[in-house]
Amino acid sequence: MDERLPARDRIIDAAIAAVRMRGYADTTVDEICAAAKVSKGSFFHHFRNKEDLARAAIDHWNRFTGAIFEQAPYQQDPDPLNRLLGYIDFRMAILDRPVEEFTCLLGTLVQEIYQTHPAIRTDCDDGMASHIALLMRDIEAAKAIYAPHADWDGGSIGYFIQSVLQGSFIFAKAQGDAAVVRSNLILLRRFIESLMSNPEHEEKRRRD
Template sequence: MCPLCSDALFRRSGGKVESFRNFSIVAHIADVGADLTTYQLVGMSIRMTTNQPPSVPAAAARDVPPAGGGTPGGRAPRGSARARLIAAAHATVRKQGYAATTVDQICAAAGVTKGAFFHHFASKEELAVAAAEGWTERARPMFELPPHVKLDDPLDRLLGHIDFRLAMLDGPTEDYTCFVGTMVQEAYATNDRIRAACEASINAYCQALAPDIQAAMDIYGAPEDVTAIGLAQHVQSVLQGAFVLAKTTNDPAIARGTVTHLKRYVRMLFGAGGTP
């Protein structure tokens, strides 16, 4: 996830991130023994780099899924195959949907063998469930690291989060749309395990957003029938709907307009409170 400006860049020196800008976030989310895999979240796309031992030149940052793995011969670094398969599922399903995505395509995108796939996952369904859980973890830094989370006013934090989501709406739709939102639209009526995993991920987002909403309600007030979790679900609904509209036009402009209206609604709901 996290939603970030799509032109966020970073450069590496000696296998370490040296600098980053435009709200880019670097999160260590996979420890693979001797190698430390770091993921830079750009939009909801991941750029992955692996800190290799000193004797191995650091690979250039590249968008997941990588073309041929991270070691000579196209093999994934030892211990990282599971993480690469999950990242490849995120990228591939967001681009072409769950039903159209095959195990072979995921393996090719991850740079691992089919045997490695079945070592970690019994089926494509099992990977889908794990990838939904991984999507929740992937989104966690957006509630912890961007500058707006340090603001004193909870309404400013909420509006900052909406601005943050707005900033991600650029580039190809698969770079900023939601993995679980995409997958549940296909699987909700046919696969309850996948549906439940997607529900949990979507609910986790709402639960993470609700405390700032409740704090803003405590300060600024709100209509009696408004609840923190209800407004968080509304934010999620607008975002998911914006992604669908962007897909129908193959253009993020309509999604940006929708999220701009969301921000306007939130300001009006709280009497245009927060810092101007």
């Protein structure tokens, strides 16, 4: 924990790490305060309760991860299909980390609290939908070039991509490693390539 960070940021970082490793219910305010090196008085100065902290953590997570994907090297490729495949490759490149570090805070939270904390559930849904909306830009642009007459739309493919990821993360947690995620992402990449099956443009893309 970087003690140079403001107390509020340290609390959020500690909460994100704890929830990703142990879940929402098993993460206590006392544990968060200890990890963040703050007093409970400091905690309650910044947050009303654990749910208020969780919602702040979701907002921080969305902004932090959004910036990572927006600034990733694949974003510089002029071809939208290459950017889409680059997104999948980028996801694969971070799988050498511990399971709790490559899985998703939003997916972890919503699986646990979807019936008990509707405000957190809505925040998670909004965050995942915003991420899908970013993917849809490249999906729709690639479709216009490579599969203009296909009967699928960008939204359905965006949700499918995220469903593969979130489902794979569950198996990674169950099995304790990233092998199933890597295997599924390889298949996902092949599936996306098969959707964009315009031979003329595919040959040009590979030459470029």
